[in-house]
Amino acid sequence: MTALENRPAERATPAPAKGRRPWGRPAMYTGYGQDMALLNTGAKKAALAVLLVVALLLPFVLEDELLRLLATGAVLAIGAIGLNLVTGYAGQVSLGHAFFLGIGAYTAAVVSGETGDEDLYGFGITFIPVWLLAGGAMAALVGLVVAPLASRLRGLYLAIVTLGLVFLGEHVFREWDAVTGGVGVGRPAADPVLFGVDLSRSTDAFSADQQMYLLMTALLVLFALLGRNIARSAIGRSFAAVRDRDIAAEVTGVDVRKAKRLAFVISGFYAGCAGALLYSISGYLDPSSFGLLVSVQFVAMVLIGGVATISGSIMGAFFIAILPRLTRELPEYLPFLSSSATEFPNVFQVETLLYGLLIVAFLIFEPRGLFGVWVRARNYWKSWPFSY
């Protein structure tokens, strides 16, 4: 029949389904690639693109002070992702995050420090990737050493033992003057030099804070991508198995000890990198900065942001970073609060109170944290105006 013969040859296999979903049916996956993709709906892709564009344009819109705050938030987010990987995804409670931060910070400071200084060690290598990876690697190594603890202890006991790490670290940093300079004296932190340009000093094109913000945001995107991919890979799935029922996981063939070891190593690496970067923003390090409060702050970031989510860690970190700034504005609206630390009540006390209050409030009312709040909002608008 002419009609059949003249029809152009149909393709034997259906067209690839990628990108061909009907409008308004984002969850209709027609191919494995689509389902497994990092950004598996169009909305996610668009949202991420907009977010990245806004993040890149912020340095031209915001003042230096806010940019510095955001840069700090970005670095804290890197640390929070690390803690979330070990505590949220792998279920190994770690209160020792401050210790790994300190190791990373001091390794980077030593690698980048001035050579020839009699009082302090220094190797003079200020190129960012070198000291950053050195800091991360050293902290990861210590994480490897600490990991066997997790194989023998669980839950509250592991938390107490990792807490001990913080005090061990405090003692070492206090006493090892050649590395840390000693209590009350301190040492300069790592210099962020990239291809000969010192990013912590203003140049003609950009101010110091703009440069540091862009650097930290770029690194955050990198580390977040890495973290997300770890979480949705076989490693991430073995972490989740260990967290949910480690005995069952062992029975089904997951190497629990290896998973726990890997969790500590990865979180150590993230914490080390975060520590190295955090102090390159302000430029100076004092050994008393790696106490219990820092560990608690990171736990707060993870709990408030959302356990076992990467975007939750980022949200929680930015929230905690911006919180002091917000509380400082409170005296305008609550006149009985004073901004001077010598009076009572004052904003610093409110800030300390808030950490605890927020953790409790989020655990009771929204256990999934800020990420849970986002999910609720998203679900509401997905079915609006039929949101009941």
Added chain:
Amino acid sequence: MSSTTTRRRVAAASLAGLAVFAAGCRGGSEDPADGGGGEGGSIATDVGVTSDPCPEAVNPDNGCIYLGTLSDLTVGPFAAAGPTIVAGQEAFWNRVNEDGGIGGYDVNVSEYVRDNQYNPQVTNQVYQEIKPDILGLAQTLGSPPTASIVEDLAAEDIVAAPAGWTSLYLFQDVILESGPTYCAEAMNGVDYAAETYSAESVMAVHYAGDYGGDAAAGASVAAEANGLDFANVETTAGTDNQSAAVAAIVDQQPDVVVVSTGPADMATIVGQSVAAGFQGRFLGSSPTWNVALLQSPAAPALTASYQLLGPWGPWDTDSPGHEAMREAAGDTTPNEFFLSGWVWSYPMKAALEAAADSGDLTREGLATASAALESVDYEGILPEGSGNYANGGDAAAVRTTQLSDVSADASTGVTVAEADLEGSTAEGYEFTEPCYEAIDLG
């Protein structure tokens, strides 16, 4: 390309475009040339100087020079002193403003006061916060905290008046120190002890860093010059942390102990040592005294065994500067730290006046003017010829100390026992580098 994809791409692009459009709103903070001109626009200015008047200005027609303050206001070992020093400085600059200001500008030292917690890292942080808005620093308290920002100060030409006396400042052009260094002070103290108390052994109990280390270095040099035994004991801040120092004193029984800590810690050390039967003498560096110690349980021990090595005459001294200070203080409780804040401000005033006279109140102009100062008028509080910053560290080093006894009758609890004390060690010593770097304390 399907219509939905195109629609989405257009939406994303227009959002981005909106953001670019909004990019003009940054507000010029990357441009440091923020100041207005002076009266008639004849004085060049850049950061920290505005043609608008200061908030609550004394002279509403004047512009405003903003100076920052980094002080220990809450938790460090000098938390009791910090606010008093700030008050002394505010009184000083208020008097300057009432006399018409400098070059058509009032000077404001209240707007950018920040707490540095005597912690080098916090100092660095809060300094970065106020840096874009100030011409210089009216006060930076603590030698170790200042050490964390001194490089940046030098790099950015920010002139600072330190609330401290370490010998490092002799060699920093942007730092306008006043009075003898801890090093020279300790040398004078040890010389005095060797002569008056026939001391044969000296112990230095001090904080780590360039306050305590400086004084200990000076004590060590003078001990060697006089043939005395020297012992070095480091201690950390906090009244709970002095038991090791007290134990060392009671164990080794030196004839004289040079103490270089904060006031509360010094009182703890003296009080507990005397209670344990120690009978030697204590000589404290300038920052160790606070009149409030007379109300503490250590007061009898202090009165009996302690003497202050001070940089200038105490509150009751008769001199035009002291008189002006007492008048400006009004009803404020007399306190040596108020006087210190007052005195520390003289070089900054001289530098600002010199810079305004040469028509350049930019950071660079102020830095050049301060480095060129050959003398500062302290209104009699410090001798003539003080404040010679132009001729190198050794010439700038003041070598006279005022030795004071504790006395409940004096307004601030101390009266001068030996005025203008200058020992042979300090007189003959040549300052070529900071003492704590030159001397190895072991």
